[in-house]
Amino acid sequence: MPRPYPVPDALSKPFWDACNQRRLMVQYCTVCNRKQFPPEPVCGECGWGFHLSWLETSGRGTIQGFGVTYDTRTRAWAEYQPFNNVVIALEDDPAIQFPSNLPGVPAGEVPIGAKVQVDWLEVTPGQLIPEWKIVSRPSAKPRSAARSGQR
Secondary structure, eight states: OOOOOOOOOTTTHHHHHHHHTTOOEEEEETTTTEEESSOOSSOTTTOOOTTEEEEEOOOEEEEEEEEEESSOSOGGGGGGOSEEEEEEEETTEEEEEEEEOOTTSOTTOBOTTOEEEEEEEEEETTEEEEEEEEEEOOSSOOBOHHHHTOO
16 A cells, blocks of 8 residues: 555645655744744734745754554554654754654664754655655664653
8 A cells, every 4th residue: 555645735735846846845924933834824823824935944853752653543554564753853943843754764763862854755656745864863872662661
């Protein structure tokens, strides 16, 4: 079964179009200077929607935490289990967090604090999604999900 893929709507279409150009974008409110993701119809801070635009990010971040899925109910993910569920804090604004499965990293062996860079995965012809790859590891040993109490 193929991996799930996004079905853009009017609100998310600029994000997914940018992904297909290998650019990681977030919404930006020009009234209060706030970045936000996922896309919303209004700014989560000031409530204005007329002043929302899109801003390209550096595509860099830090691994903040993770869990491991051992028994998914989503059939399309069953063949990949167990798999990581990683939280990436964006370098441009750590309050913005992206999910990732961190392809290539064994389940439960996620190095908390590692620096990551966005990478692109084609999930269906013509549709890229952001994924992340490790570019530098912290000096401490990786924590496994079982040892860190996350499961």
